[in-house]
Amino acid sequence: MPRWFNQDTLAGALFLAIGAGGLVAGRSLNVGTADAMGEGYVPLAACWLMVGLGVLIAAGGLRASAPAVEPGRLRPLLAVTAAVLAFAFTLEPLGVVVAIFASALCAARAVPGVALRSVLLPAIVLSLAVLAIFVWGLGLPLHALPRLPG
Amino acid sequence: MIELAGALLGNLAQGFGVAMTPVNLGLCLLGCLLGTLVGVLPGIGPTATVAMLMPITFYLEPTGALIMLAGVFYGSQYGGSTTAILVNLPGESSSVVTCLDGHAMARGGRAGAALAIAALASLFAGTVTTLAIAVGGPAIASVALLFQSPDYVAVMVLGLVAAIVLAHGSLVKAMAMIVLGVFIGLVGTDVTTGEQRYTFGIADLYDGVGFVPVAMGLFGLSEIMLNLESRARDGGLARLRDRLWPSRDDFRSATPATVRGTLLGIVLGILPGGGSTIPSFAAYSLEKKLARDPSRFGQGAVEGVAAPEAANNAGARAGFIPMLALGIPPNAIMALLVGAMMIHGIQPGPQIIAKQPELFWGLVVSMWIGNLMLVVLNLPLIGLWVRLIQMPYRYLFPAIIVFCCIGVYSLRNSMMEVVFMAVAGVAGYVLRKLGCEPAPLLLGLILGPMLEENFRRSLSVSGGDYMIFLQRPISASLLACAVLLLAFVLLPGVRRQRQRLRED
């Protein structure tokens, strides 16, 4: 890993990119004047600030003492994200029980070597708990099972 | 003086008479129980619960109905701290700060101590604030009427500067995170012009990015990702160290922090928009500034739990003052309670104390009783909670994910909110890998829209003259405080000199 590849340079670049992105995406916003500010006045000012702070942070990354990036692992990141998205996209069409199973199956991928069997039981317990607390107890407008067409 | 005390005693006696009837005691207990339950579940906040319970109150007598709804409110706040400490999930804005040191304590095996300190600090703050309401009530409320837009701008600037102090890493990164938070907070429909900003045609963004999905993603989901990659997955989150309860040393450091947090909470909680969030951030920053060794903060400092918990409870209760005395709800939950009062034909406002003394004093006293009930209910539960996080993590984390998803979904009954949470989770992971702490971003997100609105309004009222911020005494003095605080944080010379003074 090259020396410039550290927490500060990357964070600086990230803020610089967000700020610049905001300036580009917001270029059509109306800035207005101080006594009648348009919708773009404050957000664009925030973007410029982010650009400035990004440069400042990145410059700090050129110091020898800048902290290195700890290596991450892709597997938990992807599995947890997938678990949330699986829940989001199955809940409305397929009901809360299917959503819980879909989410639990995705989450299980975060840990290597988990047998399918050891996912099912917790998922059943969790489904029952969720039904009892949220659907029956609190009366949230969720439906338990898939809706049949017609 | 004696007359005043006599009147106060009379009022409180009347309040106890109302609050201590078996029915009202039962409703208070029910409210606290329900509140704790929904508070512990991540994402299902007090607002949603109070809304869901509103129809039940059609059938109750108004004082009892309000007592129950108020019980849900502080019960859920209480439960929210529990989740924040145990699994690093801030269900609402006021428990963000509790996550920082509370969860650190839990990771260090001191979850029991953290929970107990949080409970007792809340009880203390609740007691003092209730007394303050009883004594000062309407007089305190009129302070809020002195505040105009420029003054709110100054309060928020001070709050944001306080958030920089909060960071234990790089200050510049904390500033950048605040600005990013403000920027994200501005996404949506502009209040002043009605224009869309950065919504990219996604209807779910028109009302802005919600706080809860962002907070749960940035804190909760990224925490799960980091936990899964670093620790032995078969073990629990934390092992219990020698003792469940706080030590004598814990109490010694928590007590002054609690007192300071309470005072801050009352003062800041009265202001509209303040609620319990700004007080908790401010109290944490204050403790960190006063500490002999600020580096302990973020690593499980007891003061870092006691002060913000005291402040957010004091702030939440102080919010009742403007609601009851002025009829102006300072935040969403108070607006709901106003709604509940209106269903019963009670118009909250300046006349409420004279016209409905039994309701006003009954509510005040029941706030204190509810607080006591919560502590009595929850202290025995601490052992149970602590055992819960010793469960094997591979069973615990899928459950946390599902609870987060349902909670976030229930906010607007919208799957897009759940998707936003997933995005925030990835962002939180990346930012934390790059040494950027999420807490300042969240404060920016909450304050950003209010800051912009008041900033633009101030200048539109003044005709574009920036001097308006210095002409008003309130805003000028608050801004001066902010500048001083910033100077203390940023100027290395001042910092070093101060350290030398301490050492002498």
Next chain:
Amino acid sequence: MNQRHPATASRPVRLRRRLLSCAMAAVAATGIMASGAIAQGFPSQPITMIVPWPPGGGSDIAMRLVADAASKRMGVPVVVVNRPGAGGTIGLKEMASSKPDGHTIAMVATGAVFAQYNNPNANALSDFEPIAFFGDDPVVLSVGAKTSIKTLADYLAAARANPGKLRNGNDQPGGSSHVAASLMERTLGVKINKIAYAGFAPTVQALLSGEIDSATVPAPDISQHHQSGAARSLAIAGTQRHFLLPDVPTFREQGIDFIAGTWRYIAAPRGTPPDRLAILEARLLETMRDKGFIEKARAAGFIVEPMNRADTARRLAAEDAAMYPVFLEAGLVRARQK
């Protein structure tokens, strides 16, 4: 199924009702009653009422009162679901795209007129079938106690003497209070400085603190302050005086024909069979004309003035015609044109 429901719905125990409706949903989902029930009559399952605003606001309270009372008359539970977002358009889109079988209805308010012109994602009013009108929530023109303005005539004089100088507190452009302030400018022939606040509570707070000179907010938000003397309400933009402000005359009483504020009606998706619309209309009108209901709604600050489908449609057309020029002038018409 139909016989079991009236008994449960009339009981004030909501949890029970939820349990039952949930069980019913499960039964429906398994397809046991997929086709048979519709033949047996309408409504055959719980009715979902979408409120496109967050819980606790005026619309939510009004509709929860309606849903609670209507459950008894419909014979099935009427369940309120809050789907806030994008000025009410998200919830209404969901209603408009749900199955038009009468089991999904929604509340539509003033803002929908604006949304159809301003927001390309919003539905047009013609996507909804009106069922029944709930009532009006007229705005009240009020001034702060610190101003020297005592009457509507004073206000007019002050506004004419200082064009664009009087500061009026209202919500954001397109919101009902902002629209009301704009309509007022046109009707009175004056120019004021409209300052936007996010919500009526902060608007009233600013009026009391003296940051603004006047405010256009609904009666329940201002009545206490008018009575205590902290603010002065000059005129109300309704057809009659408001029971919360009995001493405040209407604009019409003072010779100015000006009506504005928030109104609410209940609608179903376009394509709902007319016989079902008629059943819903009849039940909702019965509900809202009930003395007990009117009392309860009044206590919560609402004027209930139910109207049938035809009258509601006529009223909507009139509102649409009055508001469009305001949006056009403010440059806010960009989704579809009239």
